[in-house]
Amino acid sequence: MSDYQNIRLEYAPPVAKLTLARGDKLNPLNWSTIKELKGAVAEIEGHDDIDFVILTGEGRAFSAGGDLEGYIHLYAHPNEFRAFLNDFFEMLNSIEAARAIWIAAVNGPCVAGGIELLLACDMAVAADTAKISDGHLNFGQLPGAGGSQRLPRAIGMLRAKHLMLTGEMIFAEQAERWGLVTIVAPAAELLSRVDALVRDMQGKSRVGLKGMKKLANMTLFEPYEHGLKLEMDYVHTYATTEPDATEGLMAFKEKRAPAFKGPRSGDWK
Template sequence: MPYSKYDSLSIAIDNRVATVTLNRPDTLNAVDGTLHHELATIFWELGDDPAVSVIVLTGAGRAFCAGGDLKWVKGSIETPLPFTLMMREGKKIVMGILECPKPIICRLNGDAIGFGATVALLSDIIIAVDTARIADPHVRIGLVAGDGGALIWPQLIGFAKAKEFLLTGNSIDAKEAARIGLINYAVSEDELDATVGRFVKQIANGSQSAIRYTKQAVNIPLRQLVASVLDCSLACEGLTTFQNGDLREGLDAFMNGRKPNYSAS
């Protein structure tokens, strides 16, 4: 498969293992329009690639993903793209991860924020370096946590804890995330590759048909939730993007290092 077309993703395939690296280290792998589009296609392509049995998803540099690139977000307000296009791409990313028959192991090499947290948490096995933080701070800049956070957080840690983090935007450290079941493991930096490698080897050497069909069966409720939760949450995110001033205020406050002053309504 021709993966050289990807600009913001680095794809390496070795011994039936595809390593997908978010490759914008200068921005802490923040998601811009190019990376958003590429994430919407890569999991579908790897799912169809007969040379791949397991996918390892990670980030370049010191972060996994800092969430949406705020310059891109601001640009989407000033020069709006058709919302249906962004919504379709967002849905394709979520469904690409859930529908991909190959197990996806997230090697969480650093902080996973916002949409970065969503992508990580949708993965099948999540192994984080113990210094990483996970957060979905959409509300802090005046946005709905609509790009998958409202879908996956409650399924992993229950509604009460999920609402605590989604309504405040507070972060959770990797050790606590592992303790409450948000991720699988939090390990030291020295142990990260060995721990990921252990699961990669076991899955790659296992019965591929049994493993793939098991993933598909386990993910049935999540795929059903896409229709009932994700479509609505993406639409709500669109409303906060285009129909009130809180996002403009939140972005301006964040970029200028001040406290936002949101409307009361």
């Protein structure tokens, strides 16, 4: 377990569990927490034996969002506020671009900055008691770390505008229908459901998982036609250089479980 003040980071390879650990305050994303999260992402990326990260909150909330009282000071000091935004932006981007698969385990209220954190993850599983809201406009705020761009891509423009313009809080079941989360589990079973999801993915090729994440993320950054070409080039390299690609075919042919071995050398990009 690493030494942080606002978060807990625990390792059980191939899984790391990252917990927002200010449950008494509903796990606010203040600047010090964001800096710790940024450091934790970099730390996890340095562990080649970590393929999955479970991100959750302590107590009854995932995260109630930013530290609104702290913003009073930041708004009066524009250079500090810009540095804060840069840290928040870079932290979320580093999760999105990480080698590991990040899974948000939404255990309770997930609001404003909390939804921005959720949207940077690769998957989201919610407790049936969880509630999710953009919530920025409820206090006259705007998203500043990518939420206005990621939310429409995740659930479509009309639904995203509904959440952003109304600040409405939706229950987990509606979030699932809208595609904001993909699994809803009883609150007492949330982490065990996430663990089962991780165990299922552990049977996949490590290098294939990372490659699939990279391909999916291309849709966020590349024009459609260019993305199609990049996918073709990417799969050509994977299929012709990585043993896992051929191993999967041989396992199918021989009617056995595949024995994936990971990247041929180093970490396949």
